[in-house]
Amino acid sequence: MASSNKDVKDPIRVVITGAAGQIAYSLVYQICSGEVFGKDQSIILHLLDITPMMGVLQGLIMEVEDISLPIVKNVIPTDNEETAFKDVDVALFVGAMPRKEGMERKDLLSANVKIFKSQGIALDKFAKKSVKVLVVGNPANTNCYILAHYAPSIPRENFTCLTRLDHNRAKGQIASRLKISPDLVKNVIIWGNHSSTQFPDVRFSTVVVNGKETSVYEAIQNDNWLKNEFVSIVQKRGAAVIAARKLSSAMSAAKAICDHMRDWWQGTKDNEWVSMGVISDGSYGIEKGLVFSYPIHIKNGKLSIVQDLKLDDWSREMIDKTQKELIEEKNDALTATSSQ
Numbered sequence: 001m002a003s004s005n006k007d008v009k010d011p012i013r014v015v016i017t018g019a020a021g022q023i024a025y026s027l028v029y030q031i032c033s034g035e036v037f038g039k040d041q042s043i044i045l046h047l048l049d050i051t052p053m054m055g056v057l058q059g060l061i062m063e064v065e066d067i068s069l070p071i072v073k074n075v076i077p078t079d080n081e082e083t084a085f086k087d088v089d090v091a092l093f094v095g096a097m098p099r100k101e102g103m104e105r106k107d108l109l110s111a112n113v114k115i116f117k118s119q120g121i122a123l124d125k126f127a128k129k130s131v132k133v134l135v136v137g138n139p140a141n142t143n144c145y146i147l148a149h150y151a152p153s154i155p156r157e158n159f160t161c162l163t164r165l166d167h168n169r170a171k172g173q174i175a176s177r178l179k180i181s182p183d184l185v186k187n188v189i190i191w192g193n194h195s196s197t198q199f200p201d202v203r204f205s206t207v208v209v210n211g212k213e214t215s216v217y218e219a220i221q222n223d224n225w226l227k228n229e230f231v232s233i234v235q236k237r238g239a240a241v242i243a244a245r246k247l248s249s250a251m252s253a254a255k256a257i258c259d260h261m262r263d264w265w266q267g268t269k270d271n272e273w274v275s276m277g278v279i280s281d282g283s284y285g286i287e288k289g290l291v292f293s294y295p296i297h298i299k300n301g302k303l304s305i306v307q308d309l310k311l312d313d314w315s316r317e318m319i320d321k322t323q324k325e326l327i328e329e330k331n332d333a334l335t336a337t338s339s340q
């Protein structure tokens with residue numbers, strides 16, 4: 001798998017946990033094809049899963065070999081946390097139990113946060129201090145909180161969780177209502193938890209319709225739909241996919257992971273933002289330290305929470321509700337991990 005191209009940059013190490021699972025199956029190709037870190041950025045891929053999945057992982061490695069991707073220098077399958085996190089530059093935490101029909105994501109909390117305690121301790125010990133972390137496994141915000149809590153030597157700004165799938169869903173809903181392409185929808189926001197309390201907010205979003213940029217509220221002309229049905233569809237989309245597929249979203253989750261990491265690596269455009277769960281610095285009155293999804297602008301690899309967006313009574317109430325759930329999850333998670 002060694003690359004022969006002299007123009008490629010020295011390899012970065014990228015770990016994917018839950019590498020034998022369904023999201024990873026879509027994700028690995030996109031990471032190895034150069035869509036995220038660049039076609040000239042070579043990669044050493046670390047793939048972590050549990051011991052019984054090592055056979056499945058071998059099959060994935062055969063497939064990676066068979067697609068013959070030039071930027072892939074090496075693939076390291078492992079069930080060992082030291083090998084998985086050793087010197088990594090990027091850590092994609094996908095491995096966790098997914099929910100089944102009828103469950104809320106927080107029902108996974110006690111099983112999954114224990115994984116994140118153990119992996120946080122290992123990340124702290126073995127990864128580069130500059131490692132960029134994305135937590136996907138649910139409940140994503142609270143797993144990220146626990147990971148960061150147990151990895152105190154890694155800067156707080158390096159920890160994120162995935163709400164980009166919700167962000168993309170919100171864009172998709174607006175685009176399909178207006179019968180336009182989703183890339184003509186800009187600056188939606190997912191506030192808070194990756195759960196059914198999240199607040200998908202399009203009060204500052206714009207669309208281009210018939211060549212003219214206008215606000216989403218102007219274009220849709222139906223405030224009732226935007227404040228009720230739209231919010232509910234996005235909040236419950238994960239559950240709707242589970243009900244239909246009997247499995248949780250995987251292809252769209254993998255794409256959202258790639259969008260999140262590519263924007264972190266390459267930046268957002270001026271005056272544009274994306275949604276990411278980050279460790280709160282207190283912005284918008286959110287408890288400091290909670291992993292909360294905000295509008296995020298990115299320049300030179302640095303994430304900044306977009307400031308001074310006006311909150312009316314409705315949006316304040318929506319944000320407070322999702323914050324309340326995150327505080328409860330955090331307390332439950334700390335109890336679950338401290339008794340281990």
Ligand SMILES: NC(=O)C1=CN([C@@H]2O[C@H](COP(=O)(O)OP(=O)(O)OC[C@H]3O[C@@H](n4cnc5c(N)ncnc54)[C@H](O)[C@@H]3O)[C@@H](O)[C@H]2O)C=CC1
Binds near residue numbers: 253
């Ligand atoms: N934040 C988001 O937007 C989304 C989050 N998810 C979450 O992502 C997670 C993974 O989803 P899928 O890939 O569909 O699940 P999956 O069940 O297909 O794969 C999970 C993999 O994680 C592995 N795993 C379990 N414990 C592990 C450990 N301690 N270390 C390493 N690997 C371990 C399993 O063996 C399995 O191969 C789930 O928690 C799911 O709810 C899924 C979609 C979107």
Ligand SMILES: O=C(O)CCC(=O)C(=O)O
Binds near residue numbers: 241249
């Ligand atoms: O909904 C779930 O629990 C799993 C998948 C997910 O997080 C999502 O589709 O948003």
